[in-house]
Amino acid sequence: MPDFATTPQASAPQMLPHTHWPNFIDGYWQGGGSSVPVYNPGTGQQIATQACASATHVDRAVGAAQRCHQEGSFRHLAPVERGRLVQRMGQYLLEHLDEIANVLCLDVGKPLWEARLEVETAARYFEYYGNQAETMEGRSIPLGGQYFDFTVHEPYGVTAHIIPWNYPLEMTARSVSAALATGNTCVVKTPELDPLAVTYIARAAECVGLPAGALNILCGYGSEAGAALSAHPDIDQLVFTGSVQTGIAIATAAAQNVVPCVLELGGKSAAVVFDDADLEALVSDVRWGIYFNAGQVCSAMSRLIVHESIYDDVVSRVAEMSKSLEVGPGMAFPAHGPNMGAMISEAQRDKAEAMCQRAQQQGARLVAGGARLDRDGYFLAPTVIADVTAEMEIAQQEVFGPVVAVLKFRTEDEAIALANGTDYGLVGGVYSANINRAMRISRDIRAGQVFVNEWYAGGVETPFGGFGKSGYGREKGREALLNYVQTKNVGIAIKG
Numbered sequence: 001m002p003d004f005a006t007t008p009q010a011s012a013p014q015m016l017p018h019t020h021w022p023n024f025i026d027g028y029w030q031g032g033g034s035s036v037p038v039y040n041p042g043t044g045q046q047i048a049t050q051a052c053a054s055a056t057h058v059d060r061a062v063g064a065a066q067r068c069h070q071e072g073s074f075r076h077l078a079p080v081e082r083g084r085l086v087q088r089m090g091q092y093l094l095e096h097l098d099e100i101a102n103v104l105c106l107d108v109g110k111p112l113w114e115a116r117l118e119v120e121t122a123a124r125y126f127e128y129y130g131n132q133a134e135t136m137e138g139r140s141i142p143l144g145g146q147y148f149d150f151t152v153h154e155p156y157g158v159t160a161h162i163i164p165w166n167y168p169l170e171m172t173a174r175s176v177s178a179a180l181a182t183g184n185t186c187v188v189k190t191p192e193l194d195p196l197a198v199t200y201i202a203r204a205a206e207c208v209g210l211p212a213g214a215l216n217i218l219c220g221y222g223s224e225a226g227a228a229l230s231a232h233p234d235i236d237q238l239v240f241t242g243s244v245q246t247g248i249a250i251a252t253a254a255a256q257n258v259v260p261c262v263l264e265l266g267g268k269s270a271a272v273v274f275d276d277a278d279l280e281a282l283v284s285d286v287r288w289g290i291y292f293n294a295g296q297v298c299s300a301m302s303r304l305i306v307h308e309s310i311y312d313d314v315v316s317r318v319a320e321m322s323k324s325l326e327v328g329p330g331m332a333f334p335a336h337g338p339n340m341g342a343m344i345s346e347a348q349r350d351k352a353e354a355m356c357q358r359a360q361q362q363g364a365r366l367v368a369g370g371a372r373l374d375r376d377g378y379f380l381a382p383t384v385i386a387d388v389t390a391e392m393e394i395a396q397q398e399v400f401g402p403v404v405a406v407l408k409f410r411t412e413d414e415a416i417a418l419a420n421g422t423d424y425g426l427v428g429g430v431y432s433a434n435i436n437r438a439m440r441i442s443r444d445i446r447a448g449q450v451f452v453n454e455w456y457a458g459g460v461e462t463p464f465g466g467f468g469k470s471g472y473g474r475e476k477g478r479e480a481l482l483n484y485v486q487t488k489n490v491g492i493a494i495k496g
């Protein structure tokens with residue numbers, strides 16, 4: 001056992017309520033300094049405490065990951081074997097689906113059925129990238145008869161993963177599975193607001209026999225553990241999902257150490273709706289697009305840009321759907337249905353509510369929701385704000401809550417200008433029965449992913465990432481594997 005004199009070994013946490021959820025460093029559960037409370041956003045009640053990693057814990061975790069990488073026990077495994085370990089981690093999550101979904105539901109505030117989907121998607125990432133581990137082939141480069149030249153993809157080494165609170169399990173699975181499949185070691189900083197479910201990824205690593213140090217998971221504050229991790233001189237690559245402001249701090253730290261980073265920084269994504277769209281399907285997509293996870297989704301459908309001839313009809317259909325949703329603590333919603341959970345914190349709820357109020361002051365029309373619910377927990381009613389114009393804050397800034405802004409357009413050029421009229425560019429969508437029109441919009445929208453006639457069309461297989469202030473680099477799909485490898489060229493002179 002390593003010398004962790006100041007942090008006695010803890011045991012793996014049990015089911016909630018559990019007093020303390022520790023760090024996982026170098027294959028051991030570690031108490032980790034002072035503790036931070038963890039709340040259920042659906043009730044506002046404290047449900048657990050978590051470790052509070054300091055710069056010293058970060059240093060230990062990075063040291064363990066670096067040692068594991070340098071020893072080679074993980075990176076030199078046959079890719080098929082490494083891939084099987086990664087796949088088995090996903091199987092572990094599925095085998096504990098009920099237990100993990102329960103924890104996610106209580107910790108994040110999302111409906112239980114949404115929590116189950118998150119566990120399934122997290123497991124799917126381990127399956128997908130586990131399968132890809134043995135496909136990272138190089139190429140040979142013809143240099144004439146006197147040389148043999150080839151390339152190999154080598155892992156960077158120690159990768160750092162700073163995780164957002166909206167999908168803590170899924171976002172950790174997304175980057176860690178690809179990093180491990182390509183032979184890297186990982187240090188994860190969980191979100192302070194909802195760290196608990198990520199612990200199960202450490203348990204999965206333990207269970208499948210990942211070498212000690214290959215995966216380390218730290219709880220604590222972004223300003224302390226997150227900042228120490230992103231600035232650590234021994235990390236070789238960084239992945240961050242979160243706000244633009246923190247993204248800039250992360251990119252600056254990465255630049256100081258001259259290491260690459262992937263930034264996924266949210267969006268203000270628009271669906272453009274033409275007069276020949278299937279409006280029933282559209283309304284169902286708005287329900288998923290802006291109320292899934294209470295709108296706390298970087299690729300949420302936060303703007304609807306609607307042709308003037310169907311504008312009033314769309315506004316009233318979307319308002320009716322929004323008012324029909326039941327809102328409450330996640331445990332009240334075991335099955336998929338017209339329901340929505342809490343926002344992650346009081347601060348996020350208050351911020352979203354204030355943005356709704358400012359939108360009205362700027363001349364927009366509230367047609368549904370717009371205010372908190374009068375009950376314990378952090379709830380905002382499903383909100384529709386119509387008559388939004390391009391310069392308003394609600395058209396430009398990410399709410400990160402259950403709030404859709406509706407704008408009107410007359411011509412196709414106007415629709416494209418509105419869709420592209422923010423600093424962001426994560427995803428976009430178009431609804432039309434006319435394939436040429438849909439293709440023109442797909443071509444002209446400045447975004448990393450475009451959905452035609454179905455919001456969220458795609459899966460773990462399809463690359464995802466931003467244009468503009470939505471960040472750079474790609475997660476998901478084959479593209480993401482390239483975040484975690486560097487190309488080495490070997491040239492051999494043939495003598496004689």
Ligand code: NAP
Nearest residue numbers: 163164191192221222223226227242243246265266298400
């Ligand atoms: P944030 O501050 O960007 O936090 C995201 C992650 O970065 C968390 O793990 C956070 O840790 C960590 N962090 C914070 N400060 C850090 C620092 N100086 N160095 C390294 N890591 C640091 O986001 P937030 O305050 O939770 O949410 C604010 C806004 O971010 C939201 O309104 C939303 O617009 C955006 N957001 C976007 C996404 C997305 O999917 N694109 C996800 C979440 C948030 P702690 O949480 O432990 O402090």
Ligand code: MG
Nearest residue numbers: 039107193194
């Ligand atoms: Mg919580």
